[in-house]
Amino acid sequence: MTTGRAALVIAAKDLRIEWRHRTRFATSVIFAILVLLVFVFAREQGGVSLTVLAPTVLWVMLALATIVTLNRAFLLERENHALDGILLAPVSPTAIFLGKWLANISLVMVVEAAAIPLWVIFFNVDPRPRLFGVGAVAVLASAGFTGPGTLFAAMAVRTRFAELLLPVLLLPFVIPPLFFASQATVRILGDAPWGDIEGWLRLLALYDIAFLTLAAMLFPSVMDQ
Amino acid sequence: MIPEPAAIDRIIRRGRATMLAGLVAVAGIYVLALRFTPAEQHQGLAFKILYVHAPAAWAMEMAFVLVGVTGVLYLWLGDARLDVFAEASATVGMVFGSVLLTTGPIWGRTIWGAWWAWDPRLTFTLLLYLMFAGYFALRSALRDPVERARFGAVIGIMGTILVPFIHLTVYLFNSQHPLPVLGRPPCPPGGNPNCQPSLPWVLLKPLLLSFGAFTLLYVGFVTTRYGIGLRRVAREAADAG
Numbered sequence: 001m002t003t004g005r006a007a008l009v010i011a012a013k014d015l016r017i018e019w020r021h022r023t024r025f026a027t028s029v030i031f032a033i034l035v036l037l038v039f040v041f042a043r044e045q046g047g048v049s050l051t052v053l054a055p056t057v058l059w060v061m062l063a064l065a066t067i068v069t070l071n072r073a074f075l076l077e078r079e080n081h082a083l084d085g086i087l088l089a090p091v092s093p094t095a096i097f098l099g100k101w102l103a104n105i106s107l108v109m110v111v112e113a114a115a116i117p118l119w120v121i122f123f124n125v126d127p128r129p130r131l132f133g134v135g136a137v138a139v140l141a142s143a144g145f146t147g148p149g150t151l152f153a154a155m156a157v158r159t160r161f162a163e164l165l166l167p168v169l170l171l172p173f174v175i176p177p178l179f180f181a182s183q184a185t186v187r188i189l190g191d192a193p194w195g196d197i198e199g200w201l202r203l204l205a206l207y208d209i210a211f212l213t214l215a216a217m218l219f220p221s222v223m224d225q
Numbered sequence: 226m227i228p229e230p231a232a233i234d235r236i237i238r239r240g241r242a243t244m245l246a247g248l249v250a251v252a253g254i255y256v257l258a259l260r261f262t263p264a265e266q267h268q269g270l271a272f273k274i275l276y277v278h279a280p281a282a283w284a285m286e287m288a289f290v291l292v293g294v295t296g297v298l299y300l301w302l303g304d305a306r307l308d309v310f311a312e313a314s315a316t317v318g319m320v321f322g323s324v325l326l327t328t329g330p331i332w333g334r335t336i337w338g339a340w341w342a343w344d345p346r347l348t349f350t351l352l353l354y355l356m357f358a359g360y361f362a363l364r365s366a367l368r369d370p371v372e373r374a375r376f377g378a379v380i381g382i383m384g385t386i387l388v389p390f391i392h393l394t395v396y397l398f399n400s401q402h403p404l405p406v407l408g409r410p411p412c413p414p415g416g417n418p419n420c421q422p423s424l425p426w427v428l429l430k431p432l433l434l435s436f437g438a439f440t441l442l443y444v445g446f447v448t449t450r451y452g453i454g455l456r457r458v459a460r461e462a463a464d465a466g
Contacts (some may be wrong), residue, residue: 013271034369118361151379155363155376155380156363158372159363159366159367160366161366165359165362165363165366168359168361168362169356169359169362170381171355172352172353172355172356172359173356173383175352176352176387177348179443211383211386214382218300218379218382218383221300221378221379222375222379224375
């Protein structure tokens with residue numbers, strides 16, 4: 001079986017399990033809504049307008065929802081020693097990484113697809129002319145979050161404090177893509193010219209390529225038993 | 226292969242001697258910087274904190290880069306001594322990082338009027354520092370020494386790749402952080418008013434010497450920590466066997 005095909009099989013297996021339970025998806029969406037509400041109630045009424053706050057809230061919400069989603073990524077395999085089964089399968093560790101990453105990014109994007117409309121409603125954002133731009137930034141940022149996230153989730157699950165360690169390990173790596181994505185979103189929502197947005201998207205893409213490649217290269221060392 | 230106890234003791238003794246030489250060199254640099262170096266034209270006496278801040282940044286980044294380099298070598302060769310070195314370098318990097326993140330705000334308060342101005346380079350340094358705090362959290366949560374070494378190597382490599390981003394940010398973003406004083410092209414005569422001139426030799430000399438003193442201090446600290454780490458690994462191996 002080729003690496004690509006094996007990765008698709010692993011991703012399909014994870015997404016099928018998720019589809020049957022939908023616990024991770026539902027929890028992440030509820031969590032995202034609660035983050036939105038926290039921001040609304042934490043701001044000073046009349047002090048900062050919701051429209052000004054919107055891009056910041058969007059990225060904080062998506063970053064935290066991603067961590068909640070990734071926390072369960074390998075816990076599934078830890079139960080009943082399913083990870084041993086995957087490692088015994090005649091597929092390369094790179095295929096396992098790509099499969100888990102594909103499943104994670106798909107799930108994160110589904111959570112985003114459910115959470116972004118709620119952000120549009122709660123924060124009075126007019127998305128019609130800009131939805132494509134915000135969506136493109138969300139895809140690029142999700143790749144930046146989930147690349148190192150998949151690697152760290154595989155390591156954190158082997159420790160006694162998996163749920164606690166993943167945010168501590170991942171957040172320093174989430175902040176650069178979050179910053180680039182947030183800057184791009186501010187400019188997209190402010191109808192800035194393409195030249196002002198392009199640089200931030202390039203940085204985001206550069207970050208994605210660097211850390212996704214590195215995570216894929218290092219993953220076999222994490223799985224080595 | 227862990228060295229014999231007598232060899233480990235020799236490493237620790239050499240480390241302590243180098244550390245002592247480094248501390249004497251650092252003390253000498255401060256006497257030179259505070260007593261025999263003139264105050265900078267615009268920043269006055271506050272500028273002298275540069276002789277702690279910049280070499281601490283150098284030592285921290287060198288320490289973290291070496292964690293990444295030894296991480297790569299560990300994943301390749303699987304030698305436990307490389308992991309002991311990486312842990313020692315990360316510990317020393319955290320010490321220099323603490324110095325950097327303490328002196329930065331003190332300098333910033335005097336020059337920018339704020340303890341923390343969210344300057345990209347300081348912020349990314351804080352990120353790197355927190356990432357290495359995560360490195361120690363991960364290590365302490367793992368019981369198996371081989372797994373601890375492998376995962377530590379992975380985090381170390383990932384963190385090292387963040388280092389170029391720290392340097393890139395100062396050029397890519399609208400930073401308040403002064404540009405590097407070494408290797409900067411000279412300002413055109415009567416030209417750009419925003420051009421920051423390179424440091425005059427009288428101010429540059431103590432800075433270059435402080436880089437040397439901090440490097441010596443780094444070598445001393447790491448050698449000592451490396452020896453102590455080897456002693457711990459030897460004791461663990463003896464207990465297990």
